[in-house]
Amino acid sequence: EFLTALGKRSLKLPFALRTTKPKVKVLYARFIASPHFQPWFNYRRNECICAFEAVLYTLRETITAKELMRGPCGAPMTRPALVTLLAQIHKKIIVETAKSPVDETHVDTLHRHVHDVQHAIDLLSTTTTSM
Known part of the structure; x- marks a missing residue:
């Protein structure tokens, strides 16, 4: 039953799914070009560095x-x-x-x-x- 249901499905994707990828690319390109990207990126990078350092600190303290x-x-x-x-x-x-x-x-x-x-x-x- 499941395999026959898969065979009957339409191969054409819905309109929203067909056009999403280019729209997302344009949206990200605009965000990267905006003045808001660099502060956001620096904040996220520092946040990730701090989290990674905390994990490494814990590992160094607990490893035999x-x-x-x-x-x-x-x-x-x-x-x-x-x-x-x-x-x-x-x-x-x-x-x-x-x-x-x-x-x-x-x-x-x-x-x-x-x-x-x-x-x-x-x-x-x-x-x-x-x-």
């Missing part, structure tokens, strides 16, 4: 050392990936300590991450040299 050193697929990180991660954490520490009210607990968490990653790098280095 084991989870921290796993790749996107769940496999353990290689030594070069850990070195890159260590450099990224050091950069984040610099950014966090440059903020006006320094969040000491967050900086301590980042230092703990540095210690954990450095320990993992040292372990990988000793296992490769002992082989």
